[in-house]
Amino acid sequence: MKPKYIVGLLVVAGALAYLIFGGLGQNLVYFITPSEYFQQIDRYQNRPVRLGGLVKQGSLDYNPQTLELRFVVTDGVKEIPVRSSGTTPPALFGENRGVVVEGRFQGETFVSQNLLVKHSETYQAPKEGWTPEQVRKLIEETQ
Amino acid sequence: MQLASSNQTSRLDGLTLGILSLGVVGAGVGFFMAMTAPPDQSQGFVARIFHLHVPMAWMAYLASFAALGYSVAYLVRRKPHHDRVAAATVEVGLIFMALALLTGMLWARPTWGVYWDWEPRLTTTAILFAIYVGYVVVRGAIEDPELRAKAAAGVAILGSINVPISYMSVRWWRSLHQTQSIDLTTGKINVDAAILIPMLVNLAAFTLLFIGLVRLRSIIAAREAAREEV
Numbered sequence: 102m103k104p105k106y107i108v109g110l111l112v113v114a115g116a117l118a119y120l121i122f123g124g125l126g127q128n129l130v131y132f133i134t135p136s137e138y139f140q141q142i143d144r145y146q147n148r149p150v151r152l153g154g155l156v157k158q159g160s161l162d163y164n165p166q167t168l169e170l171r172f173v174v175t176d177g178v179k180e181i182p183v184r185s186s187g188t189t190p191p192a193l194f195g196e197n198r199g200v201v202v203e204g205r206f207q208g209e210t211f212v213s214q215n216l217l218v219k220h221s222e223t224y225q226a227p228k229e230g231w232t233p234e235q236v237r238k239l240i241e242e243t244q
Numbered sequence: 245m246q247l248a249s250s251n252q253t254s255r256l257d258g259l260t261l262g263i264l265s266l267g268v269v270g271a272g273v274g275f276f277m278a279m280t281a282p283p284d285q286s287q288g289f290v291a292r293i294f295h296l297h298v299p300m301a302w303m304a305y306l307a308s309f310a311a312l313g314y315s316v317a318y319l320v321r322r323k324p325h326h327d328r329v330a331a332a333t334v335e336v337g338l339i340f341m342a343l344a345l346l347t348g349m350l351w352a353r354p355t356w357g358v359y360w361d362w363e364p365r366l367t368t369t370a371i372l373f374a375i376y377v378g379y380v381v382v383r384g385a386i387e388d389p390e391l392r393a394k395a396a397a398g399v400a401i402l403g404s405i406n407v408p409i410s411y412m413s414v415r416w417w418r419s420l421h422q423t424q425s426i427d428l429t430t431g432k433i434n435v436d437a438a439i440l441i442p443m444l445v446n447l448a449a450f451t452l453l454f455i456g457l458v459r460l461r462s463i464i465a466a467r468e469a470a471r472e473e474v
Contacts, residue, residue: 106385113378117371131363131418153418191357193287201363201420217356222422223434224291226282 132201135179145206152181152211153201153219161196174200174211185213193218254466264456270449277442284439293351294439298426299447301344301369303454305407307337308372310458311379312404315397324469325462327393330400332461334379336454341373356420365421368410375403389469 132153138145152174160173170185183202194200199219204212274295284291314330317323348366349359360366379399386392409416414423425434433440 103385106381109381110378110385113374113381116374117378131420191355193355194357215358217358217361217420219420220287220355220422221434222425224284224287224294224425224436224439226436226438227285 134176135174135181136176138181138206139179147205149203149205150211151201151203152183153199154181156194156196156198156200158196163190170216172196174202181211182209183211183213185216188216190216191218193220254463254470256460256463260456260459260463263452263459267449267452267454267456270445270452274442274446274449277445281442282436282438287355290351290354291439293347294425295443295446297344297347297351298443299450300340300347302447303450304337304341304344304372305411306451306454307333307340308376308404308407311337311400315400318393319397324389324393325466327389327396328465328469329458329462331379331383331396332458332465334376334400335461336457338373338376338380339457340450340454341369341376345369345373361420363420364413364417365410365419368406368413372403372406372410375399375406379403 132151133145135152135154138150138152154174154176157173157175157180160171162171163169168187168189170190172183173180174183175181185202185204194216201217201219202211202213203215203217205214206212278292278295281292281295283289284294310333311330314326314333318326318330352361353359379396382399383392383396386395411424411428413419414421426440427433435443
């Protein structure tokens with residue numbers, strides 16, 4: 102067997118091992134919900150955690166000057182205040198939207214390093230009677 | 245006997261060329277239809293990459309099942325032709341899988357906020373991709389044609405196990421990736437007809453391209469095999 106193929110096979114085997122043990126192992130529970138956090142508060146302190154839920158209606162507070170973003174993540178039962186700073190949130194971010202935040206708990210607050218927005222699996226055209234130009238304008242205005 | 249059968253499968257026939265040209269025309273029509281389809285009401289025009297991303301991912305899954313079928317056929321019947329077609333489906337499938345991953349990343353950045361995240365759907369698809377890269381490397385590494393075919397068939401059979409896991413990952417585990425818009429297990433479709441139809445046109449076109457490219461690759465492989473025998 103030629104050496105280059107042995108190297109190739111080792112690279113593939115290594116990549117698979119990394120994906121299975123490094124990536125997938127931790128991701129079987131991809132994110133925790135606020136309720137799960139309150140069941141095992143000690144377990145989630147001082148370690149990187151992904152927290153998932155909905156952005157609570159009326160809780161969003163964003164300062165474009167300092168890029169400081171505060172909101173509350175809820176699963177309908179429990180709520181957790183989240184603080185994120187330094188980045189502009191993605192365009193689809195908003196109240197009543199699904200989010201996954203990566204970061205750590207600091208006391209009562211979750212400090213987010215990375216803010217990810219979930220979107221739905223439904224694709225619908227805008228309401229009837231709208232011309233593409235109007236739709237384009239609406240999209241540009243909301244951004 | 246061996247030479248006669250390899251001659252038969254090594255001719256570039258009109259059917260292959262016909263399928264390929266129909267696929268190219270279909271992809272052109274699909275592109276035009278996708279670009280005139282209405283935008284999604286929450287994502288806007290960004291959601292148009294759906295018309296490429298979904299059919300490409302389905303082609304990758306289809307390639308996986310086709311490779312499984314031909315690999316099992318090879319192990320049962322031991323015909324070199326089946327081994328060559330299995331290898332061709334994997335190679336063409338890898339292109340579609342890479343494109344599905346790439347279009348997915350381009351879609352993820354403006355919607356989720358990141359190009360990549362180690363969430364279940366993306367992780368299982370990355371594993372699937374790595375297994376088929378491994379398939380190609382295994383084929384290159386083994387000189388003996390029969391051993392090569394048997395080892396490759398084993399990899400293809402094991403690799404295909406990951407397809408249902410990847411497909412169902414968005415429902416089995418919590419994920420960032422949304423659940424299926426067109427759910428093949430329940431038949432539920434959450435897509436407006438105006439957005440769905442261009443996707444189906446692309447799906448048909450990509451299926452033709454997939455079949456045509458696999459036939460073309462198998463013909464080339466048959467010619468290579470025939471030349472090695474002489």
